[in-house]
Amino acid sequence: MIYADNAATTAMSEAAINTMTSLIRDTYGNPSSLYEFGQKAKEVLEQAREDIAKTIGADPKEILFTSGGSEADNQAIISAAKLGEKNGKKHIISSKFEHHAVLHTLNKLAKEGFKITLLDVHENGIIKPEEVAAAIREDTALVTIMYANNEIGTIQDIKGIGAVCREKGVLFHTDAVQAIGHLHIDVNEENIDMLSASAHKFHGPKGVGFLYFKKGIRLTNLIEGGAQEKGKRAGTENVPGIAAMATALNDAVNNIDKNTEHLTKIRNKIIAGLKEIPHSALNGDENSRLPSNINFCFEGIEGESLLLLLDDKGIAASSGSACTSGSLDPSHVLLAIGRVHDVAHGSLRLSIGEDITDEEADYIIKSVKEVVEYLRGFSPVWRDLVAGKTQFIL
Amino acid sequence: MALYSEKVMDHFRNPRNVGVLEDANGVGTVGNAKCGDIMKMYLKIEDDIVKDVKFETFGCGSAIASSSMATELIKGKPVEEARQLTNKAVAEALDGLPDYKMHCSVLAQEAIEAALKDYESRQEEK
Ligand SMILES: Cc1ncc(COP(=O)(O)O)c(C=O)c1O
Ligand code: FES
Numbered sequence: 001m002i003y004a005d006n007a008a009t010t011a012m013s014e015a016a017i018n019t020m021t022s023l024i025r026d027t028y029g030n031p032s033s034l035y036e037f038g039q040k041a042k043e044v045l046e047q048a049r050e051d052i053a054k055t056i057g058a059d060p061k062e063i064l065f066t067s068g069g070s071e072a073d074n075q076a077i078i079s080a081a082k083l084g085e086k087n088g089k090k091h092i093i094s095s096k097f098e099h100h101a102v103l104h105t106l107n108k109l110a111k112e113g114f115k116i117t118l119l120d121v122h123e124n125g126i127i128k129p130e131e132v133a134a135a136i137r138e139d140t141a142l143v144t145i146m147y148a149n150n151e152i153g154t155i156q157d158i159k160g161i162g163a164v165c166r167e168k169g170v171l172f173h174t175d176a177v178q179a180i181g182h183l184h185i186d187v188n189e190e191n192i193d194m195l196s197a198s199a200h201k202f203h204g205p206k207g208v209g210f211l212y213f214k215k216g217i218r219l220t221n222l223i224e225g226g227a228q229e230k231g232k233r234a235g236t237e238n239v240p241g242i243a244a245m246a247t248a249l250n251d252a253v254n255n256i257d258k259n260t261e262h263l264t265k266i267r268n269k270i271i272a273g274l275k276e277i278p279h280s281a282l283n284g285d286e287n288s289r290l291p292s293n294i295n296f297c298f299e300g301i302e303g304e305s306l307l308l309l310l311d312d313k314g315i316a317a318s319s320g321s322a323c324t325s326g327s328l329d330p331s332h333v334l335l336a337i338g339r340v341h342d343v344a345h346g347s348l349r350l351s352i353g354e355d356i357t358d359e360e361a362d363y364i365i366k367s368v369k370e371v372v373e374y375l376r377g378f379s380p381v382w383r384d385l386v387a388g389k390t391q392f393i394l
Numbered sequence: 395m396a397l398y399s400e401k402v403m404d405h406f407r408n409p410r411n412v413g414v415l416e417d418a419n420g421v422g423t424v425g426n427a428k429c430g431d432i433m434k435m436y437l438k439i440e441d442d443i444v445k446d447v448k449f450e451t452f453g454c455g456s457a458i459a460s461s462s463m464a465t466e467l468i469k470g471k472p473v474e475e476a477r478q479l480t481n482k483a484v485a486e487a488l489d490g491l492p493d494y495k496m497h498c499s500v501l502a503q504e505a506i507e508a509a510l511k512d513y514e515s516r517q518e519e520k
Contacts, residue, residue: 302431304454308406323454326494328429341430378412380423380434381452 002360004317006201006292007150007178007351013203013248020205020244031237032228041239048246055253056195056212057186064211064219064229065242069177069198070101071222072211075233076173076194077105077144079213079220081114083171084141091115093135093143093170095127096336099150101196102175103332106144119145121336124285125154133164142171147179147195151320151333151349152284153293155183162191171217177201177209181252182259182290187212197249199241204248208241259354263291266352266361270294273365277372279385281394283337283347294350295320297339299394300382301346301375309371310348315364320347342381343393398455399489405459410466415448419516422508426501431457435465435505439513442473449505456491457498463487464502477510479503 003011012020023044029035031042046060053060066072077092084090094106096118106116117135119127132143143165148155158174165172173194176185180195181202187195194217198209213219225234252259271282271294279299298306303321310317318324320331322345330344339347350364376382384390398406415436425432431453438446447469449461464484468476481499485491491499 300452302453302457305406305458308403308455312407321454322429323431323457328494328497330430345430378409378450379452380432380450383414383450 002315002356002364004315004350004352004356004364006353007153007290007349008318009200009206010203010353012205012244013251015251016204016244016248019247020240023240023243027239031239032226044243045237045239048243051246052210052249053212055185055249056180057188058212059215062187062212062215064213064232065237066209066211066233067207067238068200068209069099069175069196072196072198072209073099073101073144073175074105075219075222076196076211076213077102077109077142078222079217080142080144080171080173080194081109082220083218084139087141089139089141091117091137091139092141093117093119093132093145095119095121095145097121097125097149097151097333098144098146099175099177102144102146114141115139121154123338124288125149125152125283125333125337126285126288127156127161129157129160129164132161133168136164136168136170140168140170142173144173144175147174147176147185148183148290149284149333150178151331152295152337153178153290153351154284155179155288155290158192159190162193165193166191178290181249182256182292184253184256187214193217199245199248202248202252204245205241208238208245210245255354260291263352263354263356266356266358267291267294269358269361270350270352270364273361274368277369279392279394280372281343283334283339290351292352294348294352296348297334297343297394298346298348298372299343299392300379300385301372302379303345303347305375306346306348306368306371309374310367313367313371315367318349318351320349321345340393397492398459399491401463401487401489402456402459402491405462405488406455409449409458409462411448411462411469412450413448414450415446418446418448418509420509420511420513422505422510422512424501424504424508426453426497428497429454431498431501433457433461433501433505435461435509437476437506437509437513439473444468444471444473444476453501454495454498456488456495457501459488460484460491460499460502461505464499464506468506473510473513476506479506
């Protein structure tokens with residue numbers, strides 16, 4: 001199988017598996033226990049915090065461990081909202097194509113009387129810092145913009161957006177779940193106040209993540225209970241998972257340059273190959289995008305059948321088609337970049353892994369071409385397009 | 395567990411009666427407003443029998459499998475029987491569909507209904 005769905009989740013690295021399994025077996029003490037065996041677990045936990053902090057230029061005290069990216073997003077946004085509310089600030093700025101962990105949290109706050117501005121992401125999936133600046137009001141409590149988009153892979157000018165927020169004295173959070181471990185990130189250099197991360201997107205385990213929060217930001221608890229994480233997140237820590245996350249992140253960050261070079265080459269090759277398919281279009285900016293992300297729309301076909309046939313050919317991928325979502329709505333990300341329903345229907349996301357080979361890239365291109373042609377062969381929509389009864393969009 | 399039953403996957407991978415029927419005398423196209431999928435049925439009816447049937451589908455795996463199965467269920471059958479084909483029968487013949495994919499089988503039923511209606515209106519014109 002060619003696993004081309006690394007934006008959904010990644011395989012754990014051998015090193016992370018080793019860290020995790022050895023800790024599960026040998027270091028099962030509770031970090032809150034005072035005896036040596038518990039304190040050993042505490043040491044592992046704090047070492048992981050230090051290692052992780054270092055990868056983004058943060059202080060270990062600024063790292064809060066969570067159950068993943070969703071929890072980190074929720075806690076960052078709720079915390080900023082509560083802080084703002086105290087000062088009468090109830091306006092939040094975000095974008096139309098955020099992950100649902102952000103959008104649904106904002107919906108919840110909207111019901112509590114917060115005003116939410118969702119910035120347009122344009123056809124290329126990029127938000128300009130000036131647009132953020134223009135949206136900031138007297139009562140803006142938070143700007144939350146994702147670092148890299150999970151569907152179309154577009155990367156924002158985080159440093160620029162952060163600078164705007166600093167200048168105006170507004171808190172800035174970024175969902176960096178898709179970026180961390182894949183792009184160089186320095187929270188100070190990039191003016192980031194809060195940042196969400198999830199281990200399973202960089203070859204760590206699922207169900208583990210963290211929130212970076214700049215010194216001085218008072219977090220609001222989502223989970224009440226014991227005094228773990230300085231009282232900001234109750235529950236006995238997932239020590240093996242957290243330590244495995246640190247192992248995985250260290251490895252990922254150390255290999256960013258090497259991986260970027262290889263992935264970018266393969267990504268560009270696949271993009272060039274798929275562009276040869278008539279009436280297709282790349283989704284999202286061609287240059288400012290994750291080295292692993294390829295996202296296309298093919299007119300006249302539907303994404304789920306495309307995925308199933310690629311699966312038959314041994315390629316695991318994903319789509320923003322309405323039919324692949326239980327809700328029957330097409331991807332909000334594709335709609336946000338202006339793809340109409342019909343076109344969003346025929347979308348394909350390939351998120352390639354670092355070990356992908358040239359031959360595999362060739363095979364992917366060939367397979368997608370075959371499947372698209374096959375499906376168009378009995379698509380009434382395609383027939384009408386070719387016959388000129390309807391107009392091509394792409 | 396796989397998303398779909400073996401039967402669904404079989405009809406999806408090897409759709410029966412797929413394509414265009416040049417000499418059809420009843421053609422129906424329907425779409426699902428919600429998911430945006432579109433199905434087209436071509437019928438050739440003679441002596442009140444569905445002599446031949448073909449389909450074209452722009453849609454998900456279960457939409458393609460449903461159209462394929464529906465064509466098998468009505469091919470060679472009296473028109474009256476074709477008229478009574480329900481989406482439930484299509485889904486059952488496919489060994490079931492996930493709940494949120496039941497509407498795909500509705501599309502197949504509606505496409506046949508639309509094609510029969512077209513056939514009737516053509517008969518009236520004669
Ligand atoms: C951009 C983004 N944010 C948040 C999440 C949620 O992360 P998790 O699955 O760890 O809760 C994901 C992963 O699906 C993501 O891609
Ligand atoms: S017809 Fe669209 S989900 Fe099946």
